[in-house]
Amino acid sequence: xxxxxxxxxxxxxxxxxxxxxxxxxxxxxxxxxxxxxxxxxxxxxxxxxxxxxxxxxxxxxxxxxxxxxxxxxxxxxxxxxxxxxxxxxxxxxxxxxxxxxxxxxxxxxxxxxxxxxxxxxxxxxxxxxxxxxxxxxxxxxxxxxxxxxxxxxxxxxxxxxxxxxxxxxxxxxxxxxxxxxxxxxxxxxxxxxxxxxxxxxxxxxxxxxxxxxxxxxxxxxxxxxxxxxxxxxxxxxxxxxxxxxxxxxxxxxxxxxxxxxxxxxxxxxxxxxxxxxxxxxxxxxxxxxx
Amino acid sequence: xxxxxxxxxxxxxxxxxxxxxxxxxxxxxxxxxxxxxxxxxxxxxxxxxxxxxxxxxxxxxxxxxxxxxxxxxxxxxxxxxxxxxxxxxxxxxxxxxxxxxxxxxxxxxxxxxxxxxxxxxxxxxxxxxxxxxxxxxxxxxxxxxxxxxxxxxxxxxxxxxxxxxxxxxxxxxxxxxxxxxxxxxxxxxxxxxxxxxxxxxxxxxxxxxxxxxxxxxxxxxxxxxxxxxxxxxxxxxxxxxxxxxxxxxxxxxxxxxxxxxxxxxxxxxxxxxxxxxxxxxxxxxxxxxxxxxxxxxxxxxxxxxxxxxxxxxxxxxxxxx
Numbered sequence: 001x002x003x004x005x006x007x008x009x010x011x012x013x014x015x016x017x018x019x020x021x022x023x024x025x026x027x028x029x030x031x032x033x034x035x036x037x038x039x040x041x042x043x044x045x046x047x048x049x050x051x052x053x054x055x056x057x058x059x060x061x062x063x064x065x066x067x068x069x070x071x072x073x074x075x076x077x078x079x080x081x082x083x084x085x086x087x088x089x090x091x092x093x094x095x096x097x098x099x100x101x102x103x104x105x106x107x108x109x110x111x112x113x114x115x116x117x118x119x120x121x122x123x124x125x126x127x128x129x130x131x132x133x134x135x136x137x138x139x140x141x142x143x144x145x146x147x148x149x150x151x152x153x154x155x156x157x158x159x160x161x162x163x164x165x166x167x168x169x170x171x172x173x174x175x176x177x178x179x180x181x182x183x184x185x186x187x188x189x190x191x192x193x194x195x196x197x198x199x200x201x202x203x204x205x206x207x208x209x210x211x212x213x214x215x216x217x218x219x220x221x222x223x224x225x226x227x228x229x230x231x232x233x234x235x236x237x238x239x240x241x242x243x244x245x246x247x248x249x250x251x252x253x254x255x256x257x258x259x260x261x262x263x264x265x266x267x268x269x270x271x272x273x274x275x276x277x278x279x280x281x282x283x284x285x286x287x288x289x290x
Numbered sequence: 291x292x293x294x295x296x297x298x299x300x301x302x303x304x305x306x307x308x309x310x311x312x313x314x315x316x317x318x319x320x321x322x323x324x325x326x327x328x329x330x331x332x333x334x335x336x337x338x339x340x341x342x343x344x345x346x347x348x349x350x351x352x353x354x355x356x357x358x359x360x361x362x363x364x365x366x367x368x369x370x371x372x373x374x375x376x377x378x379x380x381x382x383x384x385x386x387x388x389x390x391x392x393x394x395x396x397x398x399x400x401x402x403x404x405x406x407x408x409x410x411x412x413x414x415x416x417x418x419x420x421x422x423x424x425x426x427x428x429x430x431x432x433x434x435x436x437x438x439x440x441x442x443x444x445x446x447x448x449x450x451x452x453x454x455x456x457x458x459x460x461x462x463x464x465x466x467x468x469x470x471x472x473x474x475x476x477x478x479x480x481x482x483x484x485x486x487x488x489x490x491x492x493x494x495x496x497x498x499x500x501x502x503x504x505x506x507x508x509x510x511x512x513x514x515x516x517x518x519x520x521x522x523x524x525x526x527x528x529x530x531x532x533x534x535x536x537x538x539x540x541x542x543x544x545x546x547x548x549x550x551x552x553x554x555x556x557x558x559x560x561x562x563x564x565x566x567x568x569x570x571x572x573x574x575x576x577x578x579x580x581x582x583x584x585x586x587x588x589x590x591x592x593x594x595x596x597x598x599x600x601x602x603x604x605x606x607x608x609x610x611x
Binding site: 206 | 308338339357360361362364366367369370371373375377378386387390391418434438452513537
């Protein structure tokens, strides 16, 4: 009886499992293996080189540059978009008129494809004809070259990312807010708690499970989302706005070094796994789950 | 102490509360009683400040609180769902309001100790609401309301989520606590037994309007309207006749005897201590054709059996329809 049940369960799992293995687990293992090998050219047979690729990576200034960029990119976009998402969710969850239009407006960036979004923002950021600089010109300021200036390129990317991500995270917070009982708020109000106190002591702690989920996703996205780089900066100028995944793409398909690209990939996967693990272990105990 | 004067509230075209007026005296337990949808919960919310009345005024200790925010009214409230903060410990739940109102720490501690003693929650202070039973959650909600030492405590069907046995226990306990602490309470319920057994006075509502405000005994023995007569008491009062000659008689006041008016048995419903006999009195004329008789003890009359019934004239109520 038990055996038959197991067989059925495995059969039901099979479709999903085969895709997962074919497109996730197998490539991961293959990448890990590849990161320990090297070949002189595409046609030459690859040979095991141990940690040589990793040695190369440690000495690669571009890797350290993109890694640092990605760190600041995450630091700059994740907390801001989460904070904005909470504020927007609280706003559209309140009983004011026209909230459905607001919700739509906040969510629009999410439904637009990243490439489209990047093209729109490319126009916003253009040095002379761009929206931002035209607006600045109205008040007599000569706007900078947002994407061309090494000091501004990464920040400009961050602003667009926050705009894109906040609406997406808002949906999760909105869903969580709507499960909270209005009687809790009535009780808190009657007890004389201020709006800020209610947020700090009740809403925010009760949103923590959502925050953990959003936080992990936001950090993953900070490493995963690079579509806009293709349109906006291509990592430039001089790698100032380059991010890890885009560098991997360049290494693999522009410089055609799939061995080094595999090494970079393994480092990125390990980084993400460690971050997710730390978050879960640190935050899980502090979160109240219903 | 509390004076509610002609408050009304409509949702769209639906008038939920219509010109409601009543008062609560110091230390008094007033029940807002009525069937579902009669507007009693909305009335309570308006007193709490969670809803704003369309018209009318609410005065607490002579101060107009009609437009005041809920927090400024300094009332306490026990909710039907308890409304405990699920992520906070019992202790934090009870002290939430005192912390919000910045009561000094030592005063908080003193009040917490005494209230925990009162409701008997000593072992559970460090637990979260999810680890407590329904009855214990009810006690936490009660403690949170008592600890505020508010002038007036509002209770919105606080016992309706408990099982029957626990409900009876808590009923006695809440009433005892209220009398011991001299609390002024407005208690919303649809359960006439709760209202009758706990309240000093009952505001009976129907369709958003006050039907009758009286002490429980008067509501039972001197109902002013047919609605009151039929709402209070179980089974409800029998209404015989119509128009000028509309009379009411409670099932427990009807006697089955040798002589009297003719009636024939339709069915019998045995309840343990008594039997409810459904009888046909169409011989008596217009009005209700079937009446209920509460017969003490166990009696199984056969259907169609002829009975003679009578009642004392002082137990008969007259209504004008």
